[in-house]
Amino acid sequence: MLVVGDALLDRDISGRAERLAPDAPVPVVGHARRDARPGGAALAAYLAAADGRDVTLVTALGADEASDTLRELLRDRVRLVEIPLRGQLSCKTRLMADGRPLLRLDDGDGRAGGATEAARAAVAAARAVLVADYGRGTADALRDALTRRAARVPVVWDPHPAGGPPVRGTCLATPAASEARRFAAAHTDTRTDTDTDTATPFDTRTDTDTGTGTDTGTDTGTEAPSGAAGRPIDDRPRNGERPRNSRRSRNGERPADAGRPATDAGRPATAPPHEPRGRLGEAAHDARVLLRAWDVTSVVVTLGEHGALLSHGETPLLVPAPWRAQGDPCGAGDRFAVTAAGMLADGALPEDAVRGAVDAATRYVTDGGAHALIHDDALATRPGVTADGDAEDDALDMARRVRAAGGTVVAAGGCFDLLHAGHVELLQAARRVGDCLLVCVNSDASVRRRKGGGRPVVPAADRVRVLRALECVDAVAVFDEDTPERLLDELRPHVWAKGGDYALSDLPEAALLESWGGQVVLLPYLDGRSSTRLVERAARPPATTSRGGHPDATADRLTR
Structure with missing residues (x-):
């Protein structure tokens, strides 16, 4: 498998918080342990390698300390094809207390330089491609090569609000619900009345979530990022959004999602009357819009603890999560995309790939998420149980x-x-x-x-x-x-x-x-x-009817 995208370095400082500081109402974290792990596209490549796949990662790395650390983490696991990095590699440090994040510190604003011949050759030779776009230019630098390859092999594209759209012919695009809202909103202004989508069974569900939350995962670059439509992205948290339980989390990188409409370029967060209401209705609507706008084969909108919704343009397929996972969701989106890409590479249908990806992402969160990588080199995550x-x-x-x-x-x-x-x-x-x-x-x-x-x-x-x-x-x-x-x-x-x-x-x-x-x-x-009695009962001929019009109960007495 070829993974193309922006690598990050993730660090955790983990400890216990048992008291507040005397000089400020903040927790004191003691017994701290410092760990580093691959992030962004590097995490996706690491997960694919842990699944037993031969993985090549095309990404931008530089001469800074964070790049060197990441190279060491990937050594002997992933083949690296590097393109130039302008600036320092992005490094995200989480301060964790008792397994819960308190804050995140972001360093490095590096972006990918131009593509190299080695990178183009890797794309041209790939049998399957996963694009893990984190908005730092790697996918954009190889857009022409990816477009050509998408016509021949399955390409899965995990988009980012600060990056470009999936290339034409992408087999499966995997936006989170909040991302799909933003991407679809950028194309709403160009739609005519004849484009209005008809209601689906999902449209009847109303959104009863009234909680509020703070976005702890917003990317903080030096420039206001632009989305796929070239408009500035409003990265403020939305009303009613929660950062953990209502969405998948992609390495702490993405804004929270509670399935509510996003604000785009000053547009109100209230959906126009012709747009469906409710989380599932919004996801189905957004997926249909993006299928047309991006010219891709399938769009799957991930819904966090609620699973994922797959659309080919007609009635969508809802794949619920097998259980409600409790744990650190950081990196669950990468786990989802890696599993889907791997199964498609093996010849699975998109429906089966999405089912496997939902199961894998749920288990990943249950098993401790990205934080568990530093304690279990085998990663303890699999793309679904089949044997x-x-x-x-x-x-x-x-x-x-x-x-x-x-x-x-x-x-x-x-x-x-x-x-x-x-x-x-x-x-x-x-x-x-x-x-x-x-x-x-x-x-x-x-x-x-x-x-x-x-x-x-x-x-x-x-x-x-x-x-x-x-x-x-x-x-x-x-x-x-x-x-x-x-x-x-x-x-x-x-x-x-x-x-x-x-x-x-x-x-x-x-x-x-x-x-x-x-x-x-x-x-x-x-x-x-007894199962044996059920089998014997099913093998008997149907009960006869008595004179009174009621089934003869004689033959059934022994198994009641």
Whole structure:
């Protein structure tokens, strides 16, 4: 994969705030730890390399200390193709107290110089391109080469208000909702009455968010940046915007988004009567406007904790986040774009790429975001779980994190062929026992050995997906053996939960749990619920009708 864009250097000064300063009402941060990590397009390249991809980064670097630090961070991971940098590399330093940012200090106002022949050659040879534009000129310097390449290979473009628009033929543009508002507003004045979009199902949702927030991520350059339409960008926070929970965050670089209309060149923040209201309606409208204005194949508007909305020009596809992630969102936009670009490079459809990207960005935030990069060189983020082995890795990671935090790891297991109320009751009860629930699921081969040749009815991949959709389930792992001892030995849960229809003598894993101080517990079981009974009932012919016109209940009594 080729990544083209503006590299940044991100630094965190992290500590604990336990008191206020005596001379001013400000927190005192002690026990400080200083760390550096790649930022901007460099973070995108780093993430792609962590996914196992061969990555080349075309970016502007100079002779300053920050550029040298970034080169060292990328060494042996990413191939660098440098173009000249005029000025010093942008460096963003966050002061963190107890995992929360207190302030950010920005240094360096360097911009990309002209393109080099090596950079043009890298674009011409790329099999897939991700443009991570941070408004500092790298993408603009290579615009002609990117336009030519977009006609041949998938190009994903993550735009910036201070940069140019995606080149014609871009496969997927990935603006955040606040950015899409600004970009679309710049083209609204040129629209005629015949361009007015018709309402979609998303238009019926009203925006009830009345909170206010302060933008801590506004870029502070020496010149007022201009957007894709050449107009000055108003970087002040909007009414009702929140910097963390209502949008994706791209390395702390982007203004907050609560899905409200942006002000552009003095225009009021109230949408004209013909424009749809509500976050989803605005995103669908803006995506349609940008598809026409930019002449790209698809636009996906990222909605932070609400997921993403993909548009090809007709009825959009809404991809909700799999859960509401709590954590540092810094860099989640890069995680999203990298995953989407990688999946498109592998031949995935845009719909599948967006689903994978939403899952990856959500997990990235849950796992600690960009701040976690300095503690886990493997990055602990993946572009989506598609195989049993990946699912097992998820469960192992979850068990490790909960144990490290002093929590209680609970595991439960079974075939879960046809999920029913008895399963749900057991899993909900097991989750209440501890701090996370890991579900161990028999593979298809294991189920066949236990249940017979006609089982499972539902393949393992679908069973895993259904289980992971339950709020009480934190991770799922698949085992191929007849019993889960091998998997349990790797997970080492504190508690192994089974339904009350089992006897302890029926559980060979009980001795294994005791070997590391674990405990097997039996939980209340809803009598009469069984996947086997459901299969048998479905295989019977339809019930006959009695003389009174009611179904004959005789054949159904055994399974009630």
